[in-house]
Amino acid sequence: MEQYLPYIVTILCSLISGVASYLASRRQTKADLEKLQKQHELDIEKEREMFAMQKERMELEHKHQLELKQKELENQLGANFTNTLLTEAMKMPEVRQQFAQGVRNGGKKHR
Numbered sequence: 001m002e003q004y005l006p007y008i009v010t011i012l013c014s015l016i017s018g019v020a021s022y023l024a025s026r027r028q029t030k031a032d033l034e035k036l037q038k039q040h041e042l043d044i045e046k047e048r049e050m051f052a053m054q055k056e057r058m059e060l061e062h063k064h065q066l067e068l069k070q071k072e073l074e075n076q077l078g079a080n081f082t083n084t085l086l087t088e089a090m091k092m093p094e095v096r097q098q099f100a101q102g103v104r105n106g107g108k109k110h111r
Contacts, residue, residue, distance in 0.1 A: 089095045 090099070
């Protein structure tokens with residue numbers, strides 16, 4: 001039995017070292033996993049915030065575009081109304097006569 005004693009001691013030391021290494025690596029792996037989970041949660045929160053900011057920016061841009069289209073439509077309607085009013089007014093003989101008289105009077109003043 002004494003001849004096997006050095007081998008038994010070596011095997012026991014190796015087993016103890018192996019178990020200790022296993023427990024240490026398991027503890028380290030658990031800590032790394034928790035760290036990765038925390039980082040993942042932070043990354044997801046950051047992405048949510050970026051998405052919310054992009055959504056808000058797009059909503060503001062859309063609102064601005066709608067306002068511009070509304071102003072453009074109002075301007076176009078005003079111009080169309082003015083053109084229609086002048087066209088209809090020029091069809092009336094009294095208005096054409098007053099217009100012609102105004103042009104003649106304006107021409108006399110410049111001379």
